[in-house]
Amino acid sequence: MTSVLSSLGNALPLARSGSYWFPPQASDVAAGHDFLYDFTLWLCIVFFVAICGATVYFTLKYRKRLGHEAVRTATHNTKLELAWSIGPLMLLMAIFGISTYWYLHMISPPKDEYVHQIDVNAQRWNWTFKIKGEGLDGTYECAKLHLIKDRPYQIVMTTPDNDVIHSLFIPAFRLKQDCVPGRYNKLWFRPTMTHDEAGLEDGFDLFCTEYCGTGHSDMITKVMVYNTEAEWKAGVVADGDLTTKPALDRGRMIYERLCKSCHTIDGSALIGPSFKGLWGKSKEMESGASHKVDSSAEGRTYLRESVLTPGKEIVKGYPNQMTPFTWGDKTDSYLEGIEAYLESLKD
């Protein structure tokens, strides 16, 4: 029967799937999850076939026709009714038992091993994975989740107070956990397969599964699982160190990751003013002064201060709500990127 299912599976375009039902089993809880699923599925199939089979059989056998009358049968039968209540109850308890066993495994990180921690920040509508560890000079803020095979990881996640609930879902790991503003939720796992082994060059899918508005269905990124620390480090640096990218790309990526939740590029105001047409436009400040962003020395200073110490000058009509950013020795490079990006959005 499994072969029937898998041949059925082959008939459909399933290039990226591990089994008919599921993506590849890429974490150490995936096999347990799939076993429980199959177990429940087979029990359900047995009951379903019995119920529908009996229904169809009775419907045909006792169909209304000439010379056939309904027979008055017992109106109840306590033994039978007890049997079909208690029997299924036992089976349900079996499912509950297996389920709880695996669930306990899912929620308990190993105690006798070092568990690597990754902080995750979910914002409308992107993910930031703060990755640090041996061989890395500091924390890299990555857009993808980079992991090393067979190591246990603990994810600690949250979302800013002025944001909304998101949920981190990795189907190949069979895991999911909500990111709730005002809380730190955690999730641990141990990847057991690299994305290459799974035949997925771009990595495993990572979705947002808690509805969060316009960009919800685009809040998708990838999980990269590597065999070696060297590969992993290269991946993290390539993703997290934007200074290596061309200025305009760098600017766009910074915008996508860090600014998009408050600034639009379509001219409409969100929490802050839109970036569209910002370039070269003189703006009045709360203090009465006026400033504009452009490539002149004053323009650059204003942009720098706006990003690093946004509380210094507040654009008239907007709240003092912008997060101050600090990027250490990457600051100049990042500002250069932002400048290029803003210029590309001028009217």
Place this chain on the structure above:
Amino acid sequence: MAGGVVEKPADPAAGGDVYRPLAVNYINKFKGIGNWLITLDHKRIGIMYLGAVTFALLLGGLFAILLRTELLFPGTAANPEVIASNDWYNKFFTLHGAVMVFLFIIPGIPASMGNFILPMQLGAKDLALPRVNLMSLWLYWIGTVFFIGVLVLGGLDTGWTLYPPYSSGRDVQLTLIFAYTAVFILGFSSILTGLNFIVTMHKLRPPGMGMYDMPLFLWALYATSLIQVLATPVIGITLGLSIVEHLFKIGIFLPEYGGDPVMYQHFFWFYSHPAVYIMVLPAMGVQSEIIATFSRKHVFGYKAIAWSSIAIAAIGFIVWGHHMFVSGQSPTAGIIFSFLTFLVAIPSAIKVFNWVATLYKGSIDLKTPMIYGLNFIYLFGVGGLTGLFLASTANNVHLHDTYFVIAHFHMVMVGSVLNAFLGGVHLWWPKMTGRMYSEFWGRIAAIFVFLGFNLAFMPQFVAGTRGMPRRYANYLDEFTIFHQLSTIGAYLLGLGVVIQVTYLIHSLFKGKQAPPNPWGASSLEWQSDSPPDHHNFTAKPIVMGPYDYENWEYVSENRGWVLKREVVETRKTLAKADH
């Protein structure tokens, strides 16, 4: 001639004896729309509800067709607009869910068929509190107007679940206030109906009819009403708290004031899980009537079915946490909720087994309502059993908020509730309108509904297990095939409903006159005329068991089924002896 109770049983051989409906019935007794709007007659109120919920069903259905069309092609972040933008999609899925849940499924069966049939099954003239009934209808309409306001004022994109901070954490939108108001008012409508039903069943049962002599439809309505009265206030309180939070800036649900959004989810599901049983229990009640009637058998395990309704209502109150396994709620709570959720599956299973056992040695007549009855067993089978995967914490973590959940609850809510609704409409159509619908088209439409339904939702299970998240306006290419199959299914289902509306409306004008009892059913409403008198019965109905089909005999298409002469005579003697 008083309905099915004939003084002189017809001689089929004579042939000439035809059923003559009442010249004056509840429909034509008073004329003018004004009379309808202020009527206290439960039948007229039931009919108006039926019209209103059908309107909601068609509106919600139209939204669904638009959504499914948008999902025909994946769309991408760069170019999301297959038909329209992400924001458009988000507004329409919100309205689809809200209209279907609050305007169609929750009030659906109880307010329309419950209102019409409940007093008649008790042999009563009306509900115990007719004015309260009228008020509940008016509240329903006011609530509907607010929902239409949401639509007119530009829509709302929060999802029917209205989770904060997404819903209430932003600048307060007018449409959100409208939606809150609508849900609040509809809640009162629902509470009043429930209260009225409970009182009626306690106070207006005729002498000789104990609780265990009521048709199972009434037991189901009784359990439903209990939930309506006990759970609905919670949703009102929740929305009230959210308003208070905004006005006084005290933290309840919003993190910016120090509140906890997960608390809202507890409140919300404390109402909304029981609400799924508000939806399904009446459907199960209709199902019991249909299965018994069209197999001409006493329902097997009457008490088990009756008490399982109550058990579902009771356990249903303590399983809400199964919607929140991954919200950050404590894992211990998760395990307890999982356990309780498994328990609630048993009473549902008992009902299914009993229906199947009822078919045994019956005489099964595949009239349209019975086709819906069989559909119900199948679709509820799929829907209920897939609930078991979701009840398992270990599987739920993967399946939560994917298309698997969408498929699961559409199987139960649309599969079972819509099926029972359509089955019930066909079962009682002759009684309510006095007209027979076309059996041929009825069967065709039922088959369309069945096929369309399966095609629409079966592929969604697979999309879900493979990780397709719900509420996505765009999706990855790998899910395309499942979405396309599903969309085709939705079109078929839509076609089935259109066929149905067409022939039912046609029957109002061209349908054959219905006899008092076209099906040979035995609950008391079938002893009235078709359509019934303003006071329901022109003579006191003879009280007997709801499933005593032996008391009836078939005369002719025109006369339908009439009570056997011996039955009428014995009862008369008994009645005399009593005095």
